[in-house]
Amino acid sequence: MKIFVRFFPLLLVFCILGCSSVDTPAHILHSPAKFTTIEFALDEHGVPVYTVFFKGDTIIRPSQMQFEFKDQPAMRGNMKVVDGSIERVEDNWEMPWGEKRYVENIYNEMVLDLMERQSPRRSFSIHFRAYDDGVAFRYQFNDQRLVDSVIILEERTDFNLKGDHTVWWIPGDWDIYEHLYSTTLFSEIDATTKRDHPNLAATFIPYNAVNTPVTMKTENGLYLSFHEANLTDYAGMTLAVDTSGMAMHSLLVGSDRLGYKVKRALPFYTPWRTIQISKTAAGLIESDLIVNLNEPSKVDDISWFVPKKYMGIWWEMHLDISSWDLASGRHGATTDNAMNFIDFASANNITGLLVEGWNTGWERWIGFDDREGVFDFITPYPDYDLSRVVAYGKDKGVELIMHHETSAAPRTYDQQIDTAFALMQSLGIHSVKTGYVGKIIPKGEYHHGQWMVNHYRRVLDKGLQYNIAINAHEPIKATGLRRTYPNAISREGLRGQEFNAWASDGGNPPEHLPIVVFTRMLAGPIDFTPGVFDISLKQKPDNKVNTTIAHQLALYVVINSPIQMACDLVENYEGHPAFQFIRDVGVTWDDTRVLGGEVGDYVIIARQERETGAWFVGGITDEEERSVRVHFDFLPVSRSYNAVIYRDGDEAHYRDNPTDYTIENTVVDSQSERDFVMRPGGGFAISLNPVSK
Numbered sequence: 001m002k003i004f005v006r007f008f009p010l011l012l013v014f015c016i017l018g019c020s021s022v023d024t025p026a027h028i029l030h031s032p033a034k035f036t037t038i039e040f041a042l043d044e045h046g047v048p049v050y051t052v053f054f055k056g057d058t059i060i061r062p063s064q065m066q067f068e069f070k071d072q073p074a075m076r077g078n079m080k081v082v083d084g085s086i087e088r089v090e091d092n093w094e095m096p097w098g099e100k101r102y103v104e105n106i107y108n109e110m111v112l113d114l115m116e117r118q119s120p121r122r123s124f125s126i127h128f129r130a131y132d133d134g135v136a137f138r139y140q141f142n143d144q145r146l147v148d149s150v151i152i153l154e155e156r157t158d159f160n161l162k163g164d165h166t167v168w169w170i171p172g173d174w175d176i177y178e179h180l181y182s183t184t185l186f187s188e189i190d191a192t193t194k195r196d197h198p199n200l201a202a203t204f205i206p207y208n209a210v211n212t213p214v215t216m217k218t219e220n221g222l223y224l225s226f227h228e229a230n231l232t233d234y235a236g237m238t239l240a241v242d243t244s245g246m247a248m249h250s251l252l253v254g255s256d257r258l259g260y261k262v263k264r265a266l267p268f269y270t271p272w273r274t275i276q277i278s279k280t281a282a283g284l285i286e287s288d289l290i291v292n293l294n295e296p297s298k299v300d301d302i303s304w305f306v307p308k309k310y311m312g313i314w315w316e317m318h319l320d321i322s323s324w325d326l327a328s329g330r331h332g333a334t335t336d337n338a339m340n341f342i343d344f345a346s347a348n349n350i351t352g353l354l355v356e357g358w359n360t361g362w363e364r365w366i367g368f369d370d371r372e373g374v375f376d377f378i379t380p381y382p383d384y385d386l387s388r389v390v391a392y393g394k395d396k397g398v399e400l401i402m403h404h405e406t407s408a409a410p411r412t413y414d415q416q417i418d419t420a421f422a423l424m425q426s427l428g429i430h431s432v433k434t435g436y437v438g439k440i441i442p443k444g445e446y447h448h449g450q451w452m453v454n455h456y457r458r459v460l461d462k463g464l465q466y467n468i469a470i471n472a473h474e475p476i477k478a479t480g481l482r483r484t485y486p487n488a489i490s491r492e493g494l495r496g497q498e499f500n501a502w503a504s505d506g507g508n509p510p511e512h513l514p515i516v517v518f519t520r521m522l523a524g525p526i527d528f529t530p531g532v533f534d535i536s537l538k539q540k541p542d543n544k545v546n547t548t549i550a551h552q553l554a555l556y557v558v559i560n561s562p563i564q565m566a567c568d569l570v571e572n573y574e575g576h577p578a579f580q581f582i583r584d585v586g587v588t589w590d591d592t593r594v595l596g597g598e599v600g601d602y603v604i605i606a607r608q609e610r611e612t613g614a615w616f617v618g619g620i621t622d623e624e625e626r627s628v629r630v631h632f633d634f635l636p637v638s639r640s641y642n643a644v645i646y647r648d649g650d651e652a653h654y655r656d657n658p659t660d661y662t663i664e665n666t667v668v669d670s671q672s673e674r675d676f677v678m679r680p681g682g683g684f685a686i687s688l689n690p691v692s693k
């Protein structure tokens with residue numbers, strides 16, 4: 001439903017009566033229930049300025065919007081508003097898979113057309129959307145006389161904060177999001193020295209900047225998260241931090257090779273700049289703002305992709321038990337190994353198998369400058385019979401997940417992708433895990449710049465052409481594109497489980513996921529690869545996982561992803577009673593309720609599985625022990641549920657007693673309440689199935 005109001009004539013009357021040379025009357029947009037308000041004005045120099053309020057409180061102080069270009073003057077001001085309109089939109093839609101089935105997309109949108117007062121009289125428009133759970137805006141560059149494209153050297157969107165908020169942030173790296181989060185006051189953000197990731201491709205940009213989503217808590221207890229939506233043919237945005245001015249400024253990812261940040265033909269839209277606003281931390285997770293700001297799906301039918309749990313010839317490489325390359329003499333991807341995994345998966349309600357190191361080229365994938373043309377994505381090593389493994393899996397209801405490590409040589413991947421995807425199609429394989437480890441070739445490009453944003457998009461488009469779903473590692477961040485591209489199923493883009501196997505900094509601390517769910521997960525699904533049962537990692541004496549087993553189980557509910565790995569070795573699952581939860585848990589949901597949480601402390605999420613109607617609950621804590629009360633009022637009334645509870649044992653502790661857990665069976669209904677003690681680094685997981693009548 002759309003109701004459209006053109007309001008410019010009214011404004012004009014205003015101006016005739018009372019305006020001087022400055023277009024002072026503010027253009028005001030309220031969200032449907034008036035929770036959020038955006039005020040737009042031009043300052044005395046004709047610079048566009050916006051302000052954001054939540055229930056009357058200022059969230060963003062007046063903040064400027066400007067652009068710098070190559071080969072033409074910057075757009076810094078001297079603008080006037082020439083037209084404007086407001087419309088109210090209710091556009092509800094259905095997720096083909098995901099955290100809920102029906103999504104409400106209700107907002108008011110204001111479009112303002114601006115033009116320079118003097119020559120060259122360039123024009124652009126700003127679209128503002130006010131939702132009840134946040135605000136967003138984007139720029140539209142219109143057709144200009146005698147100009148058919150622009151080169152943007154920098155977008156200068158400011159976000160002037162109202163106080164010295166507590167911030168959960170990672171550095172504004174241009175290549176990798178795989179950092180631990182820091183929790184500091186805004187005034188204490190120091191991203192130039194706080195770099196914890198010397199390996200792989202981390203970049204050291206000389207700016208104090210953070211990556212998005214970046215989440216904050218104000219002194220008044222409001223939660224804010226800054227990100228972007230629909231990142232299309234543009235550079236990713238980091239946020240430069242001005243700790244003395246309490247301000248952030250957009251800082252686009254660059255290209256040393258091309259010397260600019262964005263080049264676009266006119267007309268075009270920039271991505272949306274988004275601010276989620278909530279009275280509770282839980283509200284951030286329940287918000288659909290990011291995904292709503294994307295276009296509807298490009299395809300009607302995605303039924304060829306089936307959400308699934310999967311295992312993999314994978315953790316054993318990270319534990320150094322086997323290797324990706326054949327020359328090592330410890331090759332993991334053998335026909336026999338794959339068939340063993342298929343046997344176990346098939347017997348345990350797991351319908352996917354990832355096989356890494358199956359194709360030739362792994363002898364030259366890391367630490368080599370010349371990585372072009374090394375992988376071809378179609379030639380298996382001689383000890384891996386691809387079609388036999390595929391057929392064996394098909395027989396047993398297990399579909400392979402293909403693996404394409406590009407070693408950050410995207411031009412090679414672009415050249416090979418049709419052949420590679422055609423092979424997958426011929427084998428009936430419908431998903432691929434891609435990888436971009438290392439510095440991008442050509443030199444001077446970054447993972448998060450416009451050139452790579454366009455590469456990642458080409459892969460999604462090819463995927464739609466060949467019915468292939470993409471799970472990208474070392475990706476560009478999620479910006480809600482899964483609405484438009486439902487084959488964008490999951491991605492890494494954070495410090496995943498793998499760091500626990502080899503990081504020299506002690507691995508991910510217990511607070512890692514209690515931060516991730518309120519930051520990175522707001523962007524979209526995560527391929528975190530939970531499910532380690534051998535928490536002490538017997539093969540790696542210097543490494544361990546900093547959670548209890550119950551915490552690992554809870555991650556299947558807490559983390560949103562339509563593919564969830566059971567990452568540990570078969571031998572660590574065999575005969576283990578807790579494995580029943582992984583067998584049972586769902587991966588795609590009719591509904592999600594966040595029952596409670598605080599950023600960096602704990603979270604409890606309940607999700608209802610599609611088709612079966614079963615509910616699952618997951619709770620995790622950081623290094624602190626916490627007692628939490630769960631009200632089962634999310635269950636339908638007058639129906640009882642058999643609950644299987646997997647909780648920390650009374651003596652469990654992530655440091656020295658992580659495998660202590662208890663399983664209990666009970667019956668609950670919507671009136672039930674129950675207290676759970678989450679031990680340090682611990683948690684709990686519950687499966688709830690309706691009692692048959």
Ligand code: NOJ
Pocket residue numbers: 314356405435437473474492498
């Ligand atoms: C990094 C990915 O995150 C990891 O999951 C994968 O095993 C290696 N690259 C090899 O592709």
Ligand code: CA
Pocket residue numbers: 178473474492
């Ligand atoms: Ca990675």
